[in-house]
Amino acid sequence: MAAVLHGCRRSFLVTLLLLLAIALSAEAKIRHYRFHVAYQYKSPDCFQKLSVTINGQSPGPTIIAGQGDTVVVEVNNGLLTENTAIHWHGIRQIGTPWSDGTEGITQCPIAPGETFVYKFVVDRAGTYMYHAHYGMQRSAGLYGMIKVAVPEGAVEPFSYDYDRSIIVNDWWHKSTYDQAAGLSSIPFVFVGEPQSLLINGRGRFNCSMPSTTGGVCNLTNPDCSPSVFTVVPGKTYRFRIASVTSLSALNFGFEGHNMTVVEADGHYVKPFVVENLNLYSGETYSVIVKADQDPSRNYWASVNVVARKPSTATGTAILNYYPNHPSKLPPTTPPAGPQWDDTIVRFNQSTAIRAHPDHVEPPPPTSDRTIILLNTQNRIDGHTRWALNNVSFTLPHTPYLIALKHKLKHVFDSKPPPESYDYRSYDIQSIPSNPNATSSSSIYRLDFDSTVDVILQNANTLNPNNSETHPWHLHGHDFWVMGYGTGKFDPSVDVASFNLVDPIQKNTVPLHPYGWTALRFRADNPGVWAFHCHIESHFFMGMGMVFEEGVEKVGRLPRSIMGCGESKRLITKNL
Ligand SMILES: *[C@@H]1O[C@H](CO)[C@@H](O)[C@H](O)[C@H]1NC(C)=O
Ligand SMILES: *[C@@H]1O[C@H](CO)[C@@H](O)[C@H](O)[C@H]1NC(C)=O
Ligand SMILES: *[C@@H]1O[C@H](CO)[C@@H](O)[C@H](O)[C@H]1NC(C)=O
Ligand SMILES: *[C@@H]1O[C@H](CO)[C@@H](O)[C@H](O)[C@H]1NC(C)=O
Ligand SMILES: *[C@@H]1O[C@H](CO)[C@@H](O)[C@H](O)[C@H]1NC(C)=O
Ligand SMILES: *[C@@H]1O[C@H](CO)[C@@H](O)[C@H](O)[C@H]1NC(C)=O
Ligand SMILES: *[C@@H]1O[C@H](CO)[C@@H](O)[C@H](O)[C@H]1NC(C)=O
Numbered sequence: 237m238a239a240v241l242h243g244c245r246r247s248f249l250v251t252l253l254l255l256l257a258i259a260l261s262a263e264a265k266i267r268h269y270r271f272h273v274a275y276q277y278k279s280p281d282c283f284q285k286l287s288v289t290i291n292g293q294s295p296g297p298t299i300i301a302g303q304g305d306t307v308v309v310e311v312n313n314g315l316l317t318e319n320t321a322i323h324w325h326g327i328r329q330i331g332t333p334w335s336d337g338t339e340g341i342t343q344c345p346i347a348p349g350e351t352f353v354y355k356f357v358v359d360r361a362g363t364y365m366y367h368a369h370y371g372m373q374r375s376a377g378l379y380g381m382i383k384v385a386v387p388e389g390a391v392e393p394f395s396y397d398y399d400r401s402i403i404v405n406d407w408w409h410k411s412t413y414d415q416a417a418g419l420s421s422i423p424f425v426f427v428g429e430p431q432s433l434l435i436n437g438r439g440r441f442n443c444s445m446p447s448t449t450g451g452v453c454n455l456t457n458p459d460c461s462p463s464v465f466t467v468v469p470g471k472t473y474r475f476r477i478a479s480v481t482s483l484s485a486l487n488f489g490f491e492g493h494n495m496t497v498v499e500a501d502g503h504y505v506k507p508f509v510v511e512n513l514n515l516y517s518g519e520t521y522s523v524i525v526k527a528d529q530d531p532s533r534n535y536w537a538s539v540n541v542v543a544r545k546p547s548t549a550t551g552t553a554i555l556n557y558y559p560n561h562p563s564k565l566p567p568t569t570p571p572a573g574p575q576w577d578d579t580i581v582r583f584n585q586s587t588a589i590r591a592h593p594d595h596v597e598p599p600p601p602t603s604d605r606t607i608i609l610l611n612t613q614n615r616i617d618g619h620t621r622w623a624l625n626n627v628s629f630t631l632p633h634t635p636y637l638i639a640l641k642h643k644l645k646h647v648f649d650s651k652p653p654p655e656s657y658d659y660r661s662y663d664i665q666s667i668p669s670n671p672n673a674t675s676s677s678s679i680y681r682l683d684f685d686s687t688v689d690v691i692l693q694n695a696n697t698l699n700p701n702n703s704e705t706h707p708w709h710l711h712g713h714d715f716w717v718m719g720y721g722t723g724k725f726d727p728s729v730d731v732a733s734f735n736l737v738d739p740i741q742k743n744t745v746p747l748h749p750y751g752w753t754a755l756r757f758r759a760d761n762p763g764v765w766a767f768h769c770h771i772e773s774h775f776f777m778g779m780g781m782v783f784e785e786g787v788e789k790v791g792r793l794p795r796s797i798m799g800c801g802e803s804k805r806l807i808t809k810n811l
């Protein structure tokens with residue numbers, strides 16, 4: 237009897253789901269994009285540089301879709317002598333782990349001349365981004381935004397008249413090859429602070445400054461005329477802001493205007509008002525701004541470096557009050573932003589980000605597994621690297637997804653990486669007495685559907701009195717931000733302080749200097765997912781890792797992701 241009842245309820249549910257699917261599919265659309273990736277000379281900050289462009293632009297075209305739509309992007313690699321891959325940052329790739337765009341993890345690189353098709357569902361409304369995930373190509377200009385609209389009729393917990401997008405970036409005059417070679421060299425050559433900060437791909441380098449590379453610098457080049465955001469007095473604006481920086485944490489603000497933060501990484505935020513907003517690389521926000529100031533003039537939009545000692549000029553754009561002339565410069569000097577080393581202010585802003593009361597999805601109350609990761613700067617055979625629990629990450633030649641799904645042996649280090657470190661005795665305030673670490677391509681294999689806690693613990697670098705800020709990004713999931721702390725994480729005390737009530741869900745989160753950040757996620761998305769510091773040079777130097785979950789549940793892999801390393805064999809075997 238129970239079984240029959242159960243069966244009845246099940247078929248009712250199935251019917252309901254089918255109806256829902258039909259209702260949804262009636263609305264779901266296919267959004268088709270063609271991206272031609274190529275080098276072009278551009279002068280985004282007035283200084284001419286070979287930039288990676290999409291269809292001749294950097295930033296590339298904004299992908300616009302509705303929740304539930306399928307996005308298809310045909311990427312043609314026109315870089316002539318360089319591979320590529322594009323990651324859709326914030327899109328979880330449920331059911332399509334091979335479209336995550338992480339070279340060496342979910343796919344082989346796209347070779348010059350090849351076309352690769354990414355196809356995925358954008359299952360949740362919000363603000364996201366895309367960028368290269370091959371070498372250090374992102375910093376050469378390959379990036380753009382993704383805007384996913386709520387379904388027709390759905391109400392958001394805030395209102396506005398117009399929707400605008402802002403993507404910020406830091407910019408170097410040296411090529412990414414110069415940068416990568418320096419990072420891998422003995423002696424080590426760091427990429428250094430950026431030459432400029434760009435707002436929607438536009439900045440301004442002082443052409444009279446001595447340049448490290450020489451070259452054409454022309455302040456009247458139209459490429460570097462400032463970005464303009466025109467507003468109508470009295471109207472309310474939603475600004476979607478994304479940071480795709482390679483190194484810098486930035487502080488963003490509109491001169492004379494407060495902002496109400498309402499969205500973070502695709503999740504609604506319990507609204508809070510700020511004069512300026514800290515943005516860590518890989519994060520997205522929506523803020524609401526009312527054009528309610530003196531309309532007789534224009535105002536600055538500005539970005540400043542925080543968390544590292546700045547040596548880059550303020551990046552600016554113009555907030556233009558209609559009908560003033562859009563290029564009329566504000567009569568003031570651009571805001572210099574908060575003090576760069578005021579860690580407490582940034583820490584407090586991070587903790588202020590909570591889920592909107594009407595949109596709370598509570599986390600599981602406990603976790604099945606806790607991974608504690610000590611973030612350190614290290615040396616390996618004289619090279620400067622970053623490591624987690626003394627292991628510095630290296631990518632294998634055969635992508636993990638293919639290796640695991642097809643049970644290819646010996647393509648990566650199969651010994652599991654350490655779950656923890658000696659946290660009782662490690663002194664996070666000092667330079668390690670022995671900074672030698674090891675490198676490995678090993679990965680964390682998670683039980684499918686288990687709940688995992690990750691504790692990121694910061695420490696001193698190899699320089700005295702220095703601990704950096706690391707923005708950590710997880711692919712394939714949103715995690716709950718369980719808490720932030722200063723000093724050393726103590727499991728016996730700090731777990732009790734976790735926010736089980738209204739933690740925000742994000743895909744990128746900062747780890748503040750000498751502090752800790754705790755995350756919780758459910759390993760419920762079959763695939764192989766990168767988890768890494770979003771600073772381009774840090775990931776390049778080993779600051780990352782990979783999680784595998786439910787790889788046996790992954791569907792048949794497309795052959796287009798194969799062809800490198802041991803996966804060559806699969807193609808010739810015609811699998
Ligand atoms: C540009 O740099 C030159 C040389 O360093 C300096 O004299 C000048 O004041 C700078 N101009 C601006 C607008 O910062
Ligand atoms: C600078 O660019 C402008 C506009 O493209 C051009 O007219 C001018 O000749 C350039 N100046 C130099 C010195 O190249
Ligand atoms: C912005 O907020 C601050 C502090 O909450 C307040 O003192 C200031 O008056 C506000 N500015 C505007 C332009 O509303
Ligand atoms: C940060 O937050 C703490 C706790 O709410 C508060 O005591 C402190 O004054 C804040 N500090 C700053 C600089 O905002
Ligand atoms: C670290 O490794 C280097 C070789 O790369 C070695 O010369 C040095 O002695 C090691 N340092 C310590 C403290 O063991
Ligand atoms: C890293 O490895 C070195 C060399 O084996 C060791 O001396 C050091 O204590 C280790 N550090 C950590 C954090 O485990
Ligand atoms: C350590 O560095 C901070 C800036 O990050 C500075 O404010 C502080 O004075 C420094 N302390 C010492 C002892 O050098």
Ligand SMILES: [Cu+2]
Pocket residue numbers: 705706707769770771774775779
């Ligand atoms: Cu980092």
